[in-house]
Amino acid sequence: MSADAHAAHGHGHDDHGHDDGRDHGSMKSYLIGFFLSVVLTAIPFWLVMTNAIENKNWTIAIIVAFAVVQIVVHMIYFLHMNTTSDAGWTMMALIFTIIIVVIALSGSLWVMYHLNVNMMPVHDMRNMP
Amino acid sequence: MSAPIQTINGTEVPVFYVVDEHDHPAGSSTMLGFWLYLMSDCLIFAMLFATFGVLGGSYAAGPGPKDLFDLKLVALNTAMLLFSSITYGFAMLEMMKGRVKSTQMWLGITGLFGLAFLCIELYEFHHMIHEGAGPWRSAFLSSFFTLVGTHGLHVTFGIIWLVTLMVQVARFGLIEANQRRLMCLSMFWHFLDVVWIGVFTFVYLLGVLR
Numbered sequence: 001m002s003a004d005a006h007a008a009h010g011h012g013h014d015d016h017g018h019d020d021g022r023d024h025g026s027m028k029s030y031l032i033g034f035f036l037s038v039v040l041t042a043i044p045f046w047l048v049m050t051n052a053i054e055n056k057n058w059t060i061a062i063i064v065a066f067a068v069v070q071i072v073v074h075m076i077y078f079l080h081m082n083t084t085s086d087a088g089w090t091m092m093a094l095i096f097t098i099i100i101v102v103i104a105l106s107g108s109l110w111v112m113y114h115l116n117v118n119m120m121p122v123h124d125m126r127n128m129p
Numbered sequence: 130m131s132a133p134i135q136t137i138n139g140t141e142v143p144v145f146y147v148v149d150e151h152d153h154p155a156g157s158s159t160m161l162g163f164w165l166y167l168m169s170d171c172l173i174f175a176m177l178f179a180t181f182g183v184l185g186g187s188y189a190a191g192p193g194p195k196d197l198f199d200l201k202l203v204a205l206n207t208a209m210l211l212f213s214s215i216t217y218g219f220a221m222l223e224m225m226k227g228r229v230k231s232t233q234m235w236l237g238i239t240g241l242f243g244l245a246f247l248c249i250e251l252y253e254f255h256h257m258i259h260e261g262a263g264p265w266r267s268a269f270l271s272s273f274f275t276l277v278g279t280h281g282l283h284v285t286f287g288i289i290w291l292v293t294l295m296v297q298v299a300r301f302g303l304i305e306a307n308q309r310r311l312m313c314l315s316m317f318w319h320f321l322d323v324v325w326i327g328v329f330t331f332v333y334l335l336g337v338l339r
Contacts (some may be wrong), residue, residue: 020162024221024225025221026217026222027219030218034214045203045334048337048338049201058254059285060335063338066330067330068330070326071323071327072321074323079316079319079320086164086174086175090164094164095166097168097171097172100172100175104176104179105175105179105182109182113183
C-alpha cells in the first residue's frame with residue numbers, strides 16, 4: 001500500500017529533491033495553446049475586417065471577450081501559470097498586479113471621461129440668465 | 130571542537146537557535162524575481178494603455194485610426210509574434226531534452242520571427258510618419274507611438290537578449306545557468322505576446338471600429 005503511494009508520488013517528478021511546483025510545458029500543451037491562440041486571434045480580425053456583425057457594440061464586446069480569453073490561454077499554456085509554482089507567490093503577484101491594473105485603468109478612463117464631458121463647450125450659453 | 134555545554138546543574142538540555150539562514154541553491158529565486166519584474170513591466174504597459182484610452186479619440190482634426198491602420202499588416206504582425214511564441218516553446222522543449230543544436234535552431238527561428246515583426250512595425254511607423262502622421266500630429270498619435278513603440282522596444286531588447294543567449298549556449302552549452310536564463314527570456318517573450326494581444330485588440334481593432 002505505502003509502496004504504491006510512493007511509486008505514484010515519485011512518478012513524473014525529476015530527481016531533484018526540492019520541487020518548486022513549476023510546470024515547463026509539453027509539446028501537447030504548446031500546440032493546444034498555439035491552436036487556441038490562432039483561433040482566438042483570427043475570429044476578432046475576421047469580425048472587424050468583414051463587418052460580419054451589424055451591431056458595433058456587439059462586435060466590441062465579442063472582441064474584448066476574445067482578448068481576455070486569449071490572455072488567459074497564454075498565461076496557462078505559454079507562461080505555465082499555476083497556483084503551486086514558488087509556493088503560490090507568482091499567483092499572488094499576478095492577482096495583486098491585476099487588481100492594480102484594473103483600478104488604474106478603470107479609474108483613469110472613468111475620471112478622464114467625466115472630466116472631458118464636463119469640459120466640452122456644449123452648453124447653450126444663450127439661455128443662460 | 131564543540132564541547133557539550135555544561136549547565137550548572139548538569140541536567141538542563143541546551144537550546145540551539147539557527148542563526149544563519151539555510152542555504153539556497155544559486156538561482157532558486159530567479160524565476161520568482163523575474164516574474165515580479167514582469168508584473169512591474171505590466172504596470173508600465175497598463176499606464177500606457179490608460180493614456181491611450183484617454184487620448185485615443187483626440188485626433189486634433191488629423192488622421193484617425195480608420196485612415197492610418199492597415200489591418201492586414203497588423204494581422205501579419207500578430208501572426209509573426211504568435212509563430213515566434215510557439216517556436217520559443219519548441220526551443221524550451223529541446224532545452225529540456227538537453228539538445229544544444231535543435232535548441233539553437235529554434236532560438237534562431239524565434240529571433241527571425243521577432244525580427245520580421247520588428248521590420249513590419251518599423252515599416253508601418255515609417256509609412257505613417259511619411260504621411261505626416263507622426264507622434265507630434267495629435268494626442269492620439271502621441272499615445273499610439275508611445276504605447277506601440279514601447280512594445281517594439283521591448284521586442285528589440287528581447288532579440289538582443291536572445292542573440293546574447295545563443296552565443297552563451299554556443300560557448301558554454303546548456304549549463305544550468307544558461308537554462309535559467311533561457312527560462313527567463315521565455316517568460317519575457319511570452320509576456321510580450323500577451324501585451325500584444327492588448328495592443329491589437331484595443332488599439333487596432335477597436336480603433337478601426339471607433
